Amino acid sequence: MLSLRRKDLACQQxxxxxxxxxxxxxxxxxxxxxxxxxxxxxxxxxxxxxxxxTIRMTGSVDTEDLSEEAIADLKDLYRRWRSE
Amino acid sequence: MxxxxxxxxxxxxxxxxxxxxxETDAELCKRxxxxxxxxxxxxxxxxxxxxxRLARSVVASQSVAEEAVQDTWMGVVRGIDRFExxxxxxxxxxxxxxxxxxxxxxxxxxxxxxxxxRSVDPSRFxxxxxxxxxxxxxxxxxxxxxxxxxxxxxxxxxxADLPARQQQVVILRDVEGLSSQEVCxxxxxxxxxxxxxxxxxxxxxxxxxxxxxxxx
Numbered sequence: 001m002l003s004l005r006r007k008d009l010a011c012q013q014x015x016x017x018x019x020x021x022x023x024x025x026x027x028x029x030x031x032x033x034x035x036x037x038x039x040x041x042x043x044x045x046x047x048x049x050x051x052x053x054t055i056r057m058t059g060s061v062d063t064e065d066l067s068e069e070a071i072a073d074l075k076d077l078y079r080r081w082r083s084e
Numbered sequence: 085m086x087x088x089x090x091x092x093x094x095x096x097x098x099x100x101x102x103x104x105x106x107e108t109d110a111e112l113c114k115r116x117x118x119x120x121x122x123x124x125x126x127x128x129x130x131x132x133x134x135x136x137r138l139a140r141s142v143v144a145s146q147s148v149a150e151e152a153v154q155d156t157w158m159g160v161v162r163g164i165d166r167f168e169x170x171x172x173x174x175x176x177x178x179x180x181x182x183x184x185x186x187x188x189x190x191x192x193x194x195x196x197x198x199x200x201x202r203s204v205d206p207s208r209f210x211x212x213x214x215x216x217x218x219x220x221x222x223x224x225x226x227x228x229x230x231x232x233x234x235x236x237x238x239x240x241x242x243x244a245d246l247p248a249r250q251q252q253v254v255i256l257r258d259v260e261g262l263s264s265q266e267v268c269x270x271x272x273x274x275x276x277x278x279x280x281x282x283x284x285x286x287x288x289x290x291x292x293x294x295x296x297x298x299x300x
Binding site: 010011012013015016018019020023025041042043044046047049050051053054055057058059060061062063064065066070071074075077078079081082 | 236
């Protein structure tokens with residue numbers, strides 16, 4: 001099965017396909033190779049899960065609340081912009 | 085088109101989960117059009133800091149970023165009648181901001197060769213390109229270790245350390261929840277380029293989280 005093995009992905013190649021996979025940008029053939037690799041490779045499956053969790057954590061990155069002072073300044077500007 | 089349809093079209097990935105009684109952007113826009121100052125204050129409270137973070141990824145200094153944000157609010161107040169709701173308010177707002185920040189002075193793009201960057205440190209793989217050591221399954225970690233409040237400052241500073249273009253794409257996609265199509269439009273980049281920047285950025289953030297988990 002030499003030809004099939006040659007088509008197999010190495011982990012180092014698989015990690016570079018993760019975003020295209022999640023974005024649905026892989027060709028059907030590449031997606032099948034990628035998914036076949038994941039099925040056999042617990043490490044790359046864990047890696048994909050880590051990326052998914054990283055995306056989720058990035059989505060909950062917060063900003064500070066704006067200070068009362070800054071809001072008051074912007075209110076003053078608002079009145080000026082409206083009156084000009 | 086109703087406002088509800090507009091919201092559905094504009095906000096695809098992470099529709100903001102407004103608590104009951106919290107006004108949507110579309111409702112606030114309508115009030116802003118009528119000259120309602122409180123609507124302005126609510127929009128400012130909602131978006132001023134996220135806008136500053138985004139502007140900071142475009143320009144080289146905090147003060148220029150703040151000016152661009154203030155300038156954007158002026159554009160919003162004066163131009164709200166021209167906002168037709170074809171995109172979400174947020175996308176419209178970010179478009180004004182990116183344009184103003186860019187004309188205020190964008191950072192020089194880094195000339196670091198992209199080929200030199202790898203998603204994962206090459207030393208983690210053996211000569212056949214397989215993982216040399218098992219990859220840790222984060223999901224099996226306790227919930228506490230994935231706690232958002234704990235990770236927010238870590239990811240926030242890791243984001244700020246990303247190269248400018250990666251930072252812009254990751255902020256718009258993963259923090260603000262815009263679609264890839266919206267982000268390509270806002271930044272004027274091709275879909276393939278957007279995916280490369282997103283890939284580099286996310287890979288880098290993953291590595292930071294991994295290092296932090298290992299260090300704990």
